[in-house]
Amino acid sequence: MTSRGTVERIHTLVIGGGQSGLATSHWLTEAGIDHLVVDRRDRLGGGWLDRWDEFCLVLPNFTLLMPGMPYDGDDLDSFMVRDDVVKYLSTYAAANSAPVQLETGITRLAATDGGFLAHSGDTTFQARNIVLATGPYPKPAIPAAARQFSGRIRQLHSNEYRSPGELPDGAVLVVGAGQSGAQIAEELHRAGRDVHLSVSKCFAAPRRYRGRDLGWWLLQVHLHGAEVGVEMKPPPPAGRFAGNPILSGQGGGHSIDLRRLAPEGVRLYARLETADGTTARFADDLAERLVFAETQFDKTQRRLFDAYIAAAGIDAPPDDRPPADSFVPDIVTELDLAAAGIGSVIWATGYRLDFSWVDLPIFDEWGYPRHDEGVTVHPGLYAVGLPWLTSAASAVFVGAGADAAHIVEHIVGRSEP
Structure with a gap:
């Protein structure tokens, strides 16, 4: 490692390892796109890790519709407890062999020629595409x-x-x-x-x-x-x-x-x-x-x-x-x-949303990225998992798969000659 740290090159970097980030990884893998999912936490689970001990899902288990692995247990009409939600996401990541790197918080994201630079400690990720999947509850x-x-x-x-x-x-x-x-x-x-x-x-x-x-x-x-x-x-x-x-x-x-x-x-x-x-x-x-x-x-x-x-x-x-x-x-x-x-x-x-670390002029007066169905106004930058990104279900399990599939289709189009 040099005094300036290391540079890791990746085709698509997904920032956030909750349900939307993992759904995006699923579709990227299906499309054969080289990618990495990074998350600031020391384990998978996203914002569900911040819920209280006795928290249960407010929507029944039949709404757990992650692409490729919808809930198939015996309690469709029950409400999964927090720790089981976290386990479900970890199992999903393992089943998809998701390339996840934990304890990797991105502190600054900026544009560069032909892509982006995402800074995390002594490491800089150089990516052609970035997917913002940090969820609706960051701050x-x-x-x-x-x-x-x-x-x-x-x-x-x-x-x-x-x-x-x-x-x-x-x-x-x-x-x-x-x-x-x-x-x-x-x-x-x-x-x-x-x-x-x-x-x-x-x-x-x-x-x-x-x-x-x-x-x-x-x-x-x-x-x-x-x-x-x-x-x-x-x-x-x-x-x-x-x-x-x-x-x-x-x-x-x-x-x-x-x-x-x-x-x-x-x-x-x-x-x-x-x-x-x-x-x-x-x-x-x-x-x-x-x-x-x-x-x-x-x-x-x-x-x-x-x-x-x-x-x-x-x-x-x-x-x-x-x-x-x-x-x-x-x-x-x-x-x-x-x-x-x-x-x-x-x-x-x-x-509140918190994209203060994104050094790009893409946000509206509410701090929400300007976009069209998750494709932001900056080429190569995408968003998933935000409230009302495309529908009322965008920020929950029901909508994660469809929104992720749409942006991955766009990423594939950018990758084709």
């Missing part, structure tokens, strides 16, 4: 209010949370009631903790609708909706980052009704606005936020599913969901954390 988003809390309060993002037993004794404030925040609040409550939950503007969804799991309807619309003229329309650009519906795969899967958590002992608040030492202050629109959570499914996904059922001629039973709970929690806008015995705050406030 935890933590509000400025976090800096206003007393240092005596332990703070952590949901990305770091693992189990109730690792938190300090006492009550917990969970900020954000999206999919992760609502599930973590439930878990803490079951563990006997006093839980205070700041409610985000996210919508709840039923676990089952018209005789099927929600995931089944989502899968059918994704796979067959276009055939009958029913498709999920893409959101405006900012809407690509909207939270996932409040739902859980725990205990065989269930809905989460925020309003019903209150009489069980979980204290609800609206959006956290400011903090001062051990005092947290919230907006006064909790009632409106609960109504939003309870009504958005009927305004969006229910209409989509009903249209698909009608267009496809499916004999589905009627909607048999129980009526909404009528409990009205008290509106509280200020909380003394010390008086409430709160020893920790969990920020379930989502993530």
